[in-house]
Amino acid sequence: AYTLNWINKNVKYASGSLYNEIAAMGYAEAIFGHKLGQCLQYNGAMVEMLLYLGYDSSLIWGYRGTSAANKWQHFWGEVKIDGKSYVIEAGNYAQSGDWWYLCAPYSETSKYMKNGKVVTK
Secondary structure (H helix, E strand, O other): OHHHHHHHHHOEEOOOHHHHHHOOOOHHHHHHHHOEEOHHHHHHHHHHHHHHOOOEEEEEEEEEEEEOOEEEEEEEEEEEEOOEEEEEEOOOHHHHOOOOEEEEEHHHOOOEEEOOEEOOO
C-alpha cells in the first residue's frame, strides 16, 4: 500500500517532451529514478514490485470506460490471490485525482474493459 500511495503522490504525469525522456526506460527506472510516467509506467513498476515479492501479477492493456463508444486506452495491474483477480491501480494524484486501487475486486472499481467487455468480477 505504501508503494502504491507513493507512486500516486510523487510521480509527475509525463506528456510530450517529458514522456520522451522516459520512453526507452524500464518501468521502475522511470518511476523510482526519474519520478515520471503514465499509466504504463505507474502500473508497470507496481507489477514489477509485486512479481519481485512473489505475487502472481500482470500488467493489463485494455480500456477504461463503460462501452465501446465511451472508452480510452489504459494500462493497469492485476494480481491473482487464491485464483481470484484483483485490480492494482496507481493512478496519479495531480492528474487523475486522489484515488488508487489495491487488491480491489473489479466489481468495486471504475469500469475496466478487457477483450472488449467490461470486467465485473
